[in-house]
Amino acid sequence: MSANKAQIEYWNGPTGEEWAKYNDQTDHSLAEAAAAALRLAAVRPGERVLDIGCGAGAASLSLAEKVGPGGHVTGVDVSRPLLALARSRAKSPNIEFIEADAAIHAFPPDHDLIFSLFGVMFFVDPVSAFANIRKAAAPHGRLAFVCWRSVEENEWASLPYAAARTVLPPQKPVHPHAPGPFAFADSIRLRNILGEAGFSGIGIEPFDGMMDLGGAPQGAGFQLTQLMGPTARALRNADDATRTKVREVVAEALARRQAGMEGIRLGMACWLVSARAG
């Protein structure tokens, strides 16, 4: 049984379904980070690419276009609802999606680029997971991914959560290294993990952007504030009355933040991470 069983269940439960439902909004909201990650990856025609935690495959599709007919992209994920959506969007023969735990799956060792858009922070044992992922790279292969910095630096996470906390019961503190979106906030820890997993030439650079949540506080973007980050975690076992109260206070907080602007744009703070497999 996989050590990542809890995350696999999580991404195949209501969260995976909701992510699939609001995928267009997610793709839109993460667009600035996706563009930065793709620039970092600098993928070339003919390359073989592995996209870890590909979700519904937006980045995989962009990568497949860039590698062209002579290249190939494999998206790997554990979430069946998101993989179903990814497969329905893939039209070219140079892309495939596989259902597997990237921490333990035996990938062919021939990838020029190992890429991820927010899909590598969910491993119970990140050193062993990245050591396994490194085996998927050709000897000259490279790693390029984007992950979140801390909750405090990410307004899209901290602003809704500050509002939600006013109506939530006291929350158990979350270990900062626990598998989840913010597990790699500490760049020293992240560098050590990648080094111990055998990567070299590790680069970790900040990237600051904006997450566009769209117009009205009750719109699709509003759903994302309860689908990702600490508010999503707090709502996992909440009853309907608590959910309703959280929706109200988060909508109010977003409306206040929106004041005078056309849409809601909240700050995002990421690490752009690169390394060599050899």
Ligand SMILES: C[S@@+](CC[C@H](N)C(=O)[O-])C[C@H]1O[C@@H](n2cnc3c(N)ncnc32)[C@H](O)[C@@H]1O
């Ligand atoms: C935050 S989502 C990002 C999805 C996609 N890359 C995007 O940007 O829309 C994280 C993804 O990682 C996947 N994931 C979590 N643990 C995984 C594992 N052990 N192996 C493969 N994928 C995993 C989840 O199922 C989920 O689709």
